[in-house]
Amino acid sequence: MDNTLFDPTVAVIIQGITGRAGRTHAQLMQRYGTHVVGGVAASATASREPIGGIPVFATCREAIAETGARASLLMVPPLSVLPAIEDALAGGVELLVCVTEGVPVHDALKVVRMVRERGAVLIGPSTPGLAVPGHMKIGFLPDAALAPGPLGVMSKSGTLSYEICYRLVQRGVGQSLWIGSGGDPVKGARFADLVPLFQSHAETEALLVIGEIGGTEEEELATALIRAKFSKPVFALLAGTSAPEGVTMGHAGALIHGTRGTAASKVAALDAAGVRVHATMRNIVEDAARVLAPATA
Amino acid sequence: MFLIEHHGKELLASHGVPVPAGVFVPTGGDVHACTPPDGLVMVKAQVATGGRGKAAAIQAAASHHEAVRIIAALDGRSLNGKTIHGFRIEQRIDFVHEAYFSLSVDGESARIRILVSTEGGVDVESYSNTRSALASPDQLGAAAMDLCAALPSPARKALAEAASRLADIFLWHEATLLEINPLFILANGSFVIGDIKLVIDDNAIARQPAIRALLEQHPGIYPESARKLAHGFDYVEVDADGEIGLITTGAGLSMQLIDELKSQGCRPLNFCDIRSGQFRGDPARLIAVMRWIASRPHIKIVLVNIFAGITDLAEFARLLVQAATEVPELRVPIVARLIGRNLDDARQILSASNLAVMLEPDLDRAIALTLAALDCEGASRG
Numbered sequence: 001m002d003n004t005l006f007d008p009t010v011a012v013i014i015q016g017i018t019g020r021a022g023r024t025h026a027q028l029m030q031r032y033g034t035h036v037v038g039g040v041a042a043s044a045t046a047s048r049e050p051i052g053g054i055p056v057f058a059t060c061r062e063a064i065a066e067t068g069a070r071a072s073l074l075m076v077p078p079l080s081v082l083p084a085i086e087d088a089l090a091g092g093v094e095l096l097v098c099v100t101e102g103v104p105v106h107d108a109l110k111v112v113r114m115v116r117e118r119g120a121v122l123i124g125p126s127t128p129g130l131a132v133p134g135h136m137k138i139g140f141l142p143d144a145a146l147a148p149g150p151l152g153v154m155s156k157s158g159t160l161s162y163e164i165c166y167r168l169v170q171r172g173v174g175q176s177l178w179i180g181s182g183g184d185p186v187k188g189a190r191f192a193d194l195v196p197l198f199q200s201h202a203e204t205e206a207l208l209v210i211g212e213i214g215g216t217e218e219e220e221l222a223t224a225l226i227r228a229k230f231s232k233p234v235f236a237l238l239a240g241t242s243a244p245e246g247v248t249m250g251h252a253g254a255l256i257h258g259t260r261g262t263a264a265s266k267v268a269a270l271d272a273a274g275v276r277v278h279a280t281m282r283n284i285v286e287d288a289a290r291v292l293a294p295a296t297a
Numbered sequence: 298m299f300l301i302e303h304h305g306k307e308l309l310a311s312h313g314v315p316v317p318a319g320v321f322v323p324t325g326g327d328v329h330a331c332t333p334p335d336g337l338v339m340v341k342a343q344v345a346t347g348g349r350g351k352a353a354a355i356q357a358a359a360s361h362h363e364a365v366r367i368i369a370a371l372d373g374r375s376l377n378g379k380t381i382h383g384f385r386i387e388q389r390i391d392f393v394h395e396a397y398f399s400l401s402v403d404g405e406s407a408r409i410r411i412l413v414s415t416e417g418g419v420d421v422e423s424y425s426n427t428r429s430a431l432a433s434p435d436q437l438g439a440a441a442m443d444l445c446a447a448l449p450s451p452a453r454k455a456l457a458e459a460a461s462r463l464a465d466i467f468l469w470h471e472a473t474l475l476e477i478n479p480l481f482i483l484a485n486g487s488f489v490i491g492d493i494k495l496v497i498d499d500n501a502i503a504r505q506p507a508i509r510a511l512l513e514q515h516p517g518i519y520p521e522s523a524r525k526l527a528h529g530f531d532y533v534e535v536d537a538d539g540e541i542g543l544i545t546t547g548a549g550l551s552m553q554l555i556d557e558l559k560s561q562g563c564r565p566l567n568f569c570d571i572r573s574g575q576f577r578g579d580p581a582r583l584i585a586v587m588r589w590i591a592s593r594p595h596i597k598i599v600l601v602n603i604f605a606g607i608t609d610l611a612e613f614a615r616l617l618v619q620a621a622t623e624v625p626e627l628r629v630p631i632v633a634r635l636i637g638r639n640l641d642d643a644r645q646i647l648s649a650s651n652l653a654v655m656l657e658p659d660l661d662r663a664i665a666l667t668l669a670a671l672d673c674e675g676a677s678r679g
Contacts, residue, residue: 024607028607079504102500103500104471104501104504105402105500105501106434106468106498106501109402109407109433110434112407116407140606140607142604142605142606142607142637144606144636144637157547157548157549158547158549159546159550159551159604160547160550161549163604163660166604183548183549185402185404186404187404190404210549212552216405217404217405237553239549239550239552239553239556240552240553240556241556242555242556242560243535243552243555244377244378244535245346245347245377247533248499248521248533249531249533249535249552249568279556279557280557280560281553281557281660282661
């Protein structure tokens with residue numbers, strides 16, 4: 001994964017910029033410092049009037065050619081994600097951040113395959129986005145939970161990561177790079193894919209992982225940490241440890257079948273990789289603050 | 298959406314895949330009113346969970362009389378905490394062999410995992426005659442047939458035929474899991490579906506007319522998927538006798554709250570990801586959740602948790618008050634953990650209302666308030 005994609009100055013376009021959410025977040029992202037250089041409105045009937053000074057194009061190809069953007073934020077409805085990603089890849093977008101919730105799994109299978117064939121990076125779907133706190137954000141991570149600091153963050157859950165990071169910010173611990181990877185079963189970057197990025201990321205001194213029951217992503221992460229000889233402390237919280245088998249709670253990926261995806265399997269794998277796994281929000285905040293909080297004079 | 302076996306088999310039958318002849322008797326329904334197949338039958342409890350065989354929820358019956366007796370013994374019971382929705386009485390198949398076939402979405406490879414075995418059973422992955430492969434959707438049918446071709450006779454031919462047809466159905470209906478265990482192989486070399494586990498992607502239901510119709514006909518069997526389709530957000534009852542109703546935004550945080558409340562000895566009623574960012578000034582979602590919570594017999598308190606990144610808390614507070622007046626039957630105190638934009642305005646709106654709301658911006662303290670109100674065992678530990 002090309003680390004320069006996560007540079008604070010990366011130029012970003014927004015697909016779906018003329019929608020309600022697109023308009024709002026284009027402005028909030030600009031205000032936060034993100035280099036938003038353009039937008040795409042794919043519908044034939046959409047207005048292409050600039051939004052808050054941001055030019056609007058009909059296709060990504062046009063938007064990239066005019067602006068030189070490397071990244072795109074997708075704020076389009078679930079059934080429009082597949083064509084929007086085809087458009088983004090055809091236009092040469094290298095980093096795609098898809099916040100859309102409810103993308104059909106069989107669409108996601110096609111999307112992920114296309115993205116991998118092109119060698120692009122996809123974050124999401126169903127992610128609140130990513131941020132280099134204090135500099136830029138792509139998506140809608142809440143400003144109250146963002147502050148520059150030493151902690152790298154990867155999370156399947158938006159809200160649980162907001163809660164933990166907000167509490168840590170109150171304790172003086174901010175973040176170096178925050179990537180919401182999303183709670184869908186089929187998605188772009190998975191925890192394991194992000195390990196080399198955080199390993200080589202100079203500003204990151206420790207890693208916070210917000211996982212969930214279901215799937216095998218936490219187990220894959222444990223293997224990747226061991227393989228990479230990951231040298232920074234890793235803190236992990238797993239949501240859904242008391243969930244019954246066969247019940248999906250909100251995130252389609254958070255589903256246990258038989259013994260696959262259980263909390264026990266994930267805790268064992270992460271323990272073996274030296275990860276500090278916690279059961280409560282309070283404990284993980286205490287532990288991370290103890291390790292990372294600036295010494296009080 | 299995890300289809301009960303009866304619905305899974307009817308779906309397969311609608312595509313011409315051979316399944317045993319059978320009828321459905323709903324829980325509490327009249328067994329005498331149905332016309333079960335002649336001869337030996339199997340009585341199978343319809344509940345979306347594994348382990349039915351071990352729990353005696355699948356039994357053979359030699360007569361209609363015996364089938365009636367089996368149903369009477371199981372009627373109204375649950376299995377692994379799941380309600381038994383009814384019974385499928387089906388023709389008993391005379392087979393020579395039991396095989397296994399499954400397709401499932403594999404997140405790591407973003408492909409579909411094919412698993413076939415000449416033996417059925419519970420531990421298929423450890424058998425010697427088991428083959429597994431990953432295939433992209435456009436090559437699924439061919440890959441599944443190739444995999445079967447490598448198996449020994451007599452299962453090979455029947456498995457290959459089943460594999461090709463089931464792959465088409467898996468893709469057509471946007472399944473995330475399709476497992477046939479066992480797949481009966483008959484003396485003449487043909488196959489019949491023994492049991493099926495079929496999970497359809499909830500996000501695809503809107504464009505799956507047959508599945509959507511099933512869901513609309515049976516909202517009681519698939520309450521989570523039916524609610525999601527009708528209301529656009531997630532609500533899952535986790536404990537019908539629960540005491541704490543949750544009105545929360547965010548799947549991960551809601552799951553974590555349930556974990557922590559349970560570990561403190563409390564009984565949360567529900568999971569809820571209400572998505573306050575999508576309210577657009579309408580209290581409909583809040584009203585719906587309050588009604589579901591109020592309908593439960595042991596509810597003692599409601600815990601609201603909104604971490605507002607974008608949501609205006611003043612508007613949320615107004616909608617909460619509006620919803621509560623629409624649901625007067627919800628007579629329990631509310632602990633509202635609100636944090637974010639316009640908290641002070643929200644505080645004024647709530648205190649000016651006649652709602653019994655305790656507002657608390659800190660989540661751990663809000664949990665402690667909830668526990669104290671309930672007098673849970675963990676309350677003193679706070």
